[in-house]
């Protein structure tokens with residue numbers, strides 16, 4: 575695969591254009607655009623590596639600005655209206671921002687059809703629109719740990735080794751609709767579930783939002799249900815609320831009490847965050863009513879209030 579323009583190797587002139595030109599461009603950029611951070615970064619990365627890093631960031635941001643400004647292919651807009659109903663309820667400025675994110679996402683992520691699935695624009699655009707809902711109103715690097723999205727026609731099976739107790743493990747095949755991991759660099763999705771997720775916006779289930787919430791969780795290099803938060807007080811508040819809500823869901827799961835949140839979230843804190851994200855966007859009014867503190871934490875993190883545009887019709891558990 576060709577190296578992206580401005581990558582570190584290219585900046586070190588092993589490939590590409592004459593070295594004197596590239597060095598000039600790098601020096602010019604790093605002194606003008608990042609005058610404050612340059613000395614610290616130069617010390618941290620070593621001079622030449624920093625130049626490569628800075629140039630890479632500069633061109634990446636410029637390329638993304640250009641992608642966001644491109645006109646959207648006409649067919650994409652009708653795919654979104656047809657398959658992702660929440661889009662038409664968003665405020666116009668959010669729709670514009672989301673469409674820009676979709677352009678960047680589709681330009682940067684690889685999609686592969688698996689199990690005989692032929693990839694189409696409908697598949698790519700439907701998945702990208704849902705994924706990019708989680709990016710609205712925030713600085714984002716577009717799920718930087720994710721490179722490839724593998725799409726199967728429907729559920730798939732994986733070899734699973736599960737710890738039972740002590741030295742006892744069980745092995746077998748397990749059915750899945752989606753999967754991603756901190757060090758996988760990929761995500762696997764079942765197309766039928768990815769497509770049906772947003773069509774009933776009040777069932778509280780959305781495979782794509784679930785799996786991409788995991789990717790947000792990974793951005794701080796851990797899979798612990800704590801995404802990259804802002805201030806120390808944000809982290810303290812998040813920890814207190816999530817600990818309480820997670821314990822409540824576990825207790826409800828053990829006693830069989832019906833819950834708004836899918837009890838799969840009782841598996842561990844990472845799954846709890848993913849399940850809570852599904853509920854936040856799919857059943858926001860019910861979540862705000864029944865779990866106001868959880869709703870507030872998610873509203874602050876996602877910088878969105880989905881209760882404003884939710885299509886929930888009536889209270890239900």
Ligand SMILES: [Zn+2]
Pocket residue numbers: 784788844845848
């Ligand atoms: Zn999960």
